[in-house]
Amino acid sequence: MSRLIVFIITSLGCFWTSHGQTLEDYYSIAAENNPGLKAKYLEFEAAVEHASAISGFPNPSLSFGYFILPVETRVGPQTAKLSLNQMIPWFGTLKVKEEAAALNAEAKFQVFINARNELKLKISQVYYRLFELDNLIQIQKDNLEVLSSFSKTAEVKYQNGDGSMTDLIRLQILINEATTEIEILEYEKKTMITSFRLLLNQDNLEEVATPESLEIWNYIFEQNLDSIFESNPLLNELDLKVQKSEVEQILASKQGMPQLGLGFDYVIVNKRADMNVDNNGRDVLMPMFTVSLPIYRSQYNAQLNEARKLQSVYEYQKLELLNELERNFECSRYELYTEKSRIELYQRQIEDSELNLNLLLTEYSNSGQNFEEVLRMQQQILEYQKLKVSAISNWFTAIAKLEYITAKS
Numbered sequence: 001m002s003r004l005i006v007f008i009i010t011s012l013g014c015f016w017t018s019h020g021q022t023l024e025d026y027y028s029i030a031a032e033n034n035p036g037l038k039a040k041y042l043e044f045e046a047a048v049e050h051a052s053a054i055s056g057f058p059n060p061s062l063s064f065g066y067f068i069l070p071v072e073t074r075v076g077p078q079t080a081k082l083s084l085n086q087m088i089p090w091f092g093t094l095k096v097k098e099e100a101a102a103l104n105a106e107a108k109f110q111v112f113i114n115a116r117n118e119l120k121l122k123i124s125q126v127y128y129r130l131f132e133l134d135n136l137i138q139i140q141k142d143n144l145e146v147l148s149s150f151s152k153t154a155e156v157k158y159q160n161g162d163g164s165m166t167d168l169i170r171l172q173i174l175i176n177e178a179t180t181e182i183e184i185l186e187y188e189k190k191t192m193i194t195s196f197r198l199l200l201n202q203d204n205l206e207e208v209a210t211p212e213s214l215e216i217w218n219y220i221f222e223q224n225l226d227s228i229f230e231s232n233p234l235l236n237e238l239d240l241k242v243q244k245s246e247v248e249q250i251l252a253s254k255q256g257m258p259q260l261g262l263g264f265d266y267v268i269v270n271k272r273a274d275m276n277v278d279n280n281g282r283d284v285l286m287p288m289f290t291v292s293l294p295i296y297r298s299q300y301n302a303q304l305n306e307a308r309k310l311q312s313v314y315e316y317q318k319l320e321l322l323n324e325l326e327r328n329f330e331c332s333r334y335e336l337y338t339e340k341s342r343i344e345l346y347q348r349q350i351e352d353s354e355l356n357l358n359l360l361l362t363e364y365s366n367s368g369q370n371f372e373e374v375l376r377m378q379q380q381i382l383e384y385q386k387l388k389v390s391a392i393s394n395w396f397t398a399i400a401k402l403e404y405i406t407a408k409s
Helices: 023-033 035-053 093-159 165-200 225-229 233-255 298-367 371-406
Strands: 061-073 076-088 260-269 284-291
Touching (some): 076 284
Antiparallel strands (some): 260 284
């Protein structure tokens, strides 16, 4: 009588729908349309552009001066001055800045990867809840059919004098409960479809195709925790931030070094009118070499200390994240084990209860007695069916959590 059949297999299984789109299809739709995910990717692209933007020299400076009172020289009065200067950072500074920016861009990409994985987890959670709701609704509809058949039998028994009005009233109470629960489940389903639609950013999504049954399998766990979490993008992000802070320490040291400047002054000289001398009116071109003097060391020391402290911050954050991931991993693994055990238990209970129900129905058909026990057993089967569906949904949700934690698809 149960619609759900759980197959325990030793290799990886999969789930499917007999019509419409699969869960993988929904993942693809969300990856293309979710605005939050698009924003994370654009942040990564912006960081890449920033890394390209800082790889060049600073802009040169050009200045022009006009002598209000010309400066008299032997070859004529100086009337204007043009200066061009290009400052050059200390050797290797630009390369280090570019490396720090590149590491920052890589960290942004890991943020994007985590956002993608987190979106996948949210979609999975809603999808498996919708699977659960669809099956709970169908179970209640099947239950209504069973109760209706009981009602016909009880009415015949009552008319023949072998039953009581109490049996009919009990049945009507159970029918009312089942009808109301279907209405509540249908309303929750609409709410979950709305959540699913918003995750996919699909305005025209009205129905979500879910399978009638899901297969579970024996999930194989890796024993080495380091290998389990090596693909986690949040850990990779913190590793990149640690590397970035190390590079920023080098950058702070280099920025504390002098900057070199190359340029020239060009002075415009007018000719002398009072006499004719050699090189009369010849303009002046003077090459220039400039060195900045970073004598105020407090700002550079502060940058260096900031980078060191941030490195410690990221290392502590990574340790805390590792502890949290391990804790969540163990909780999800425990949930996986317990839900699998519950599924197997509920299946056995359903089979035994159905056998018992058939015996009670035969007894009731012959004697008209123990109708209350028949109803109790039917409700017990109904409860086991509902618990089994919930356990299957929880099992797949736990798998989705494990895949998010380990960043494995």
